[in-house]
Amino acid sequence: MKKSYLSKTNWVNFATYGMVIIAFVVMQLMGSAGMLSSTIRGQLVPICAYVVMALSLNLTVGILGELSLGHAGFMSVGAFAGAVAAAALPISSAPLRLGAAMLIGAVLAGLVGVVVGVPVLRLNGDYLAIVTLAFGQIIKSVVENLYIGMDAKGLHASFLENRITFTDGGRMILNGPMGVNGINKISTFTAGFVLTMIVLVVIFNLVNSRAGRAIMALRDNRIAAESVGINVTKYKLMAFVTSAAMAGAAGTLFALGQNTITASKFDFNMSILILVFVVLGGQGKMWGSILAATFLTVLPETPAMRELRDYRMLVYAIVMILVMLVTNSDKLKGLAGRIIPKGKGAADNG
Amino acid sequence: MKKKNLAALLMAGAMCFSLLAGCSSKDSNASTPGTDSKESQSAGNEGGNSGxxxxxxxxxxxxxxxxxxxxxxxxxxxxxxxxxxxxxxxxxxxxxxxxxxxxxxxxxxxxxxxxxxxxxxxxxxxxxxxxxxxxxxxxxxxxxxxxxxxxxxxxxxxxxxxxxxxxxxxxxxxxxxxxxVDPNQGSASAQYISDKKLGEKIAVIYKNDDVYSTGIYNSFSAKAAELGLNIVSTTTFTEDSQTDFSVQLSDAKNADADLIYLPTYYGPNALILTQANAMGYNPKYFGVDGMDGILSVDGFDTSLAEGVMLLTPFNADSEDExxxxxxxxxxxxxxxxxxxxxxxxxxxxxxxxxxxxxxxxxxxxxxxxxxxxxxxxxxxxxxxxxxxxxxTWSAEGTVTKSPKGMFIQDGAYVGMD
Missing domain, CATH: 3.40.50.2300 (Response regulator)
Structure with a gap:
C-alpha cells in the first residue's frame, strides 16, 4: 500500500478524472434511456460551466494562494465575447463554432487577465482581491454600455449609446444593459464534459510541473521562494492568466447554453458563489471543487427544495452553513478517519 | 473550541428543523394555493362533473x-x-x-x-x-x-x-x-404629454439595466423627438444605484425641468419623489404602469404622490362590479x-x-x-x-387594449380625461 506505483497525488488526480468520466457516462446513459427530468437536463450545461469556474478559481485561490473576488468578470468577458463570436462566425457546424467561440472567449479573458494581473501581482498582500473586486464591476459597466450588431457588412459596435445603423437584414447581438437575447443554444453536455477534462488536464499538469512547484512555493513562503531565485511576477501571472482563460471558456460554455444573458448576471454575487464552491470543496482540492459546484447548483432546483417554496433559499443558505461546519469540524473528520481506513480521508493537496 | 463548534452545529440544526416544521404545518393547513386548488378540484369531480x-x-x-x-x-x-x-x-x-x-x-x-x-x-x-x-x-x-x-x-x-x-x-x-407592450406605453406617454401640454421642459430618469425601463424610454424618446417635446435632462440609474437619486434630480433641477418622466417601477419612484421633496424640488411626475403600486409602498408619504400622473390598465378603486x-x-x-x-x-x-x-x-x-x-x-x-x-390579440402576440391616463388625488386614482 505504501509503496504503490502511483504517488498519492497521482492517485487523487486519476480518481478525479475517473469521477468526471463516470459521471458523464452515467448521465449520458440515463439521458438516452429517458430517465432524466427536464430540470436536470436543463442544468447539465450550467453545471459544467460552474464546475470549470470553480476549478479555475481554485487554481488562483488554492494553488497560487491569491484571493480573487472578481472571477465572474472573466466569465463575463468569455460569455459576451463567445456569444458575439458564435453569432458572427460563419461556421455552419455547431460544435466547431462552439469550439471557436470558446477559444475566442478564453483568449480574450486571458488577455484581460494579463491587463489586470501585470500591475497588481507585483504587489504583496490583498491588493489582488481589491483590484479584482473593482474589475468585476468595471466589466459589468463596460458590457452594459456596449452595443454590437451585425449585418451583411460585418460587425458594428457602439459605446454608451446605440448609434448603430444597418443597411438591411441586420440584427443587434449585444444590446447594452439588455444583454444578448435569443442566443442559439449550441452548448452541449458533451462539450461541457470535454472542457472540464481539458481544464483538469491543464491544472494537474501545471501543478505537477516545475512551474507548478514554483507557484506553490510562492504560496507557501514567498520570501523563501524569492531567495532561491523564483521569478515572483512571472509565476503568479502564469497561474492567474491560465485561471482567467479557463474562466473565459466556462463563460462561453455558459452563455451558449442560455437563451438570454445580461451583464448583471455576472456580478459580485456570482464571484462569491464561485468562491463558495472553492472554499466548500477545499482549497487546492480539485475533486472538492467539482463536487461542491455540482451539489450547490443542483440543490436549490431539486423537487424537495422546490416544495419548500418561500423558504427555499433560506434552507439553501442553512445547508451551506451546515456543510461548511461539518467539513471543518475536527470531531467529524476524526470520525470519518476511523470509518474510512487510513490515508484516504486526508488526501490533501491535489 | 470543539464545544463551540458543536454548539454552532446544534444551533444551525435547530434553525433548520424549526423551519422545516414551519413549512410542513403550513402545508397541512392547506393555506398554500396548490393544495387548495387540488382539493377543490377533487371536490368538483365528486360533484358529478366527471367529464x-x-x-x-x-x-x-x-x-x-x-x-x-x-x-x-x-x-x-x-x-x-x-x-x-x-x-x-x-x-x-x-x-x-x-x-x-x-x-x-x-x-x-x-x-x-x-x-x-x-x-x-x-x-x-x-x-x-x-x-x-x-x-x-x-x-x-x-x-x-x-x-x-x-x-x-x-x-x-x-x-x-x-x-x-x-x-x-x-x-x-x-x-x-x-x-x-413597452413601445406602446412609451409612445402613448409622449403623445399624452404632448396632447395635454403637461410639460414645457421634460426630464427623464430611467433604469438602464432593465429591459422594461429601457424599452419604454427608447420608444418614448423616438416619439418625443417626432412630436417636438423639449427633453432637457436624461439620466439613468441601475440596480446597484437605485437608492440615491441626488445626481439625477440635481441634473433635472438645474435644467429647470417642470415634468419628470419616470418609466420605472414604483419602488425607485417612491424614493425619487421623497428625495426630490427633500431637495425642495417639486416638479410634476408622469409614470407608466410600473408606477402603479406607489401608494402601497411601506413608509412612503402618500401626500408626495399627489398629482402624479400614470398610465395603467387597472384601477383598484373602480366602481366596476x-x-x-x-x-x-x-x-x-x-x-x-x-x-x-x-x-x-x-x-x-x-x-x-x-x-x-x-x-x-x-x-x-x-x-x-x-x-x-x-x-x-x-x-x-x-x-x-x-x-x-x-x-383582442394580434398574431404578433400583442393585446389591443390601450393605456389609460390616471392621476393620484387624495390617495386614489382618478381618470385623467
Missing part, C-alpha cells in the same frame, strides 16, 4: 428577492381566478407557481420544473428579462405562453428595435401578452390592495379558461395540441377582463 378536464397551468415569477412584490402579486391574482373557476365546476384548473428570483437562468430551471410536473399551459414569466428566456424555451417546446406582465418586445419577438429598425428576435408564435369583487377577495386573502400585476394575472387565467371552455380539451390533451388550439382561439376571440373591455 370536466383538469388543466395544469404553471407560472414563473420572482417570489423571492428584490422583485418579489411583482411575482407575488401576479401569483395572488392568478390564484383567485383559479379558485373562482374551480368553484364553477366544469373545467378545473390546477395552478402552480415557481420562483425564479428575477434571473433568466433560474427562470428556465423553474420552467423545466413545471414541465416535469406536467404543465399544459404556461402563464409565462412575470418580469421581462426572465420572460425572454422562458419564451424562447417554451417556443422550442411549443407550449402556449400568455404572460401577465412581461411587456418587453424581446418576449414576443418579431418587433423592430426602435433605435436601429432591425428585428433582433424572430416572432415566437406561441407567445402572447396580457399587458400592453368585477373589480370590486376581485379587490375584496384579494384584500381578504393577502391583506393588500391588488396592483395591475395581480389584475393582469387574474385576466390571464380567465382568458385561458374562456378559450379552453369552447374547445374540446381534456386532461389528456398534450401541451403541444393545446398550444395550437389556443393560438387559433386567441387570435380570433374577444375577451372582457379587469384590465380592459373587448380585448
Amino acid at each position: 370536466a378536464a383538469t388543466i395544469k397551468i404553471g407560472g414563473v415569477g420572482p417570489l423571492t428577492g428584490g422583485a418579489a412584490i411583482y411575482g407575488n402579486a401576479a401569483k395572488g391574482g392568478a390564484e383567485i381566478a383559479a379558485e373562482e373557476i374551480n368553484a364553477l365546476g366544469g373545467i378545473q384548473i390546477d395552478l402552480r407557481y415557481e420562483d425564479d428570483a428575477h434571473d433568466p437562468e433560474k427562470s428556465v430551471n423553474a420552467y423545466n420544473t413545471l414541465k416535469d410536473w406536467g404543465m399544459q399551459v404556461f402563464l409565462g414569466s412575470v418580469t421581462s428579462t426572465p420572460g425572454a428566456a422562458t419564451a424562447a424555451e417554451s417556443n422550442a417546446d411549443h407550449m402556449f405562453y400568455l404572460t401577465p406582465s412581461a411587456s418587453s418586445t424581446d418576449v414576443i419577438g418579431g418587433v423592430a428595435n426602435p433605435l436601429t429598425g432591425s428585428v433582433d428576435i424572430e416572432r415566437r408564435d406561441n407567445v402572447f401578452q396580457m399587458c400592453f 368585477a373589480t370590486k369583487s376581485f379587490v375584496a377577495k384579494y384584500q381578504e386573502k393577502y391583506g393588500d390592495v391588488p396592483n395591475q400585476f395581480a389584475a393582469d394575472a387574474y385576466d390571464c387565467v380567465y382568458a385561458i379558461y374562456n378559450a379552453l371552455k369552447d374547445e374540446n380539451v381534456t386532461a389528456e390533451t398534450s401541451a403541444s395540441d393545446m398550444c395550437d388550439i389556443l393560438i387559433n382561439k386567441f387570435t380570433s376571440m374577444t375577451f372582457n377582463g379587469l384590465t380592459g373591455e373587448n380585448m
